[in-house]
Amino acid sequence: MAPVPDEDGAPFWEYAARGELRVQVCAAPDCGRPRFPPRPCCPHCHSFDRAWRRTNGRGRIWSYVLPHPPLLPAYAAQAPYNVILVELADAPRIRLVGNLVASADAPLNSVDPARLRIGARVQVVFATVGGTAVPRWVLERP
Template sequence: MLRPVIDADGAPFWEYAGRGELRVQACAGCGELRFPPRPCCPHCQSFASEWRRVSGSGRVWSYVVAHPPLLADYAELAPYNVVVVELDEAPRIRLVGNLVAGPGEPLGSLPAERLRIGARVRVVFDDGLPRWVPERT
């Protein structure tokens, strides 16, 4: 499995994810939520920041189903989906991940015909990686 490249600005995101928490960076000056993490607030230019826990609920903003040829580490898993999820608390924040049938389920466990833009989803964690599952209504 490919692992993310972790830089200094994004390290707290991955530390929290490893604990099963979805947190995003927020400006400690104006409160603006931002992702990807960065040293300076694009809204007020403050360098003060904190990490706020978010619900992990959102909606599928976009998606693609990947087919070979792919990176070698993923080729045998294809086809699988990659989704862009818009968070409820911060509609301008969109996180990329995979939509799976349930917690602990593998890539490709959700049939492609079940993917829908606008579908309600919630975050789950698999070995420190955020994944998304359909929200039960």
Template sequence: MLTPVTDIDGAPFWEYAAQGELRVQACADCGELRFPPRPCCPHCQSFASEWRRMSGQGRVWSYSVPHPPLLPEYAARAPYNVVVVELADAPRIRLVGNLVRAAGDPLDSLDPRGVRIGQRVRVVFDPATGLPQWVLERA
């Protein structure tokens, strides 16, 4: 089972995720959003930061479908999807995850042949790991 590896800059991301919130680090001086989290703003070089709540909505910007040979832990689940999601309220921020049927579902719960660039998605969080996952947005 995958579990988050945290560092001092990214720890708040995982703390919010454990509460079911998607937040992105922002510069407290210039307002620039940044991901992955880091100590210094690449825009203005400020070390002041805050965490802004995102809507959790986005669209599939890109995706891949891994096939064996893979690490043994993943080979039994292949093929599965890995999506890159562009956030609706922060289009320059893209997060990687899996498109699943429902929160906590395994990587292979959705047929990867149905994944398309541009599909609207929303974030859910795996209750066991806190990892962000994505589900299709219902129209």
């Protein structure tokens, strides 16, 4: 299922289409903190100034889950698959949800669930789903 971007998150998907993982940051001179999910106002300084900073696309698995049936019908045939929460290396308070896959275009169930480890280092890759570039993750050291 392809994501449905809202106004605040649309730039995230535009950058993903270019193969760039970016996060929204506060553009106030005295703040500069990254934030995700994207939103109009900084939760720290309350500024409405914002920009998008490119990340290095690396992170670590902070948590994961293996969904079990009953699943949404669109995902039932792909079970078992993983859903991981990745903490970005260059923005440690930012965590993104995705899937660990063997390669960018591999199916969601392409990694043996026994290989999932909290703290494992991962690198972003992009796959096209329903015409939208979606970030997924591969192990840095497979």
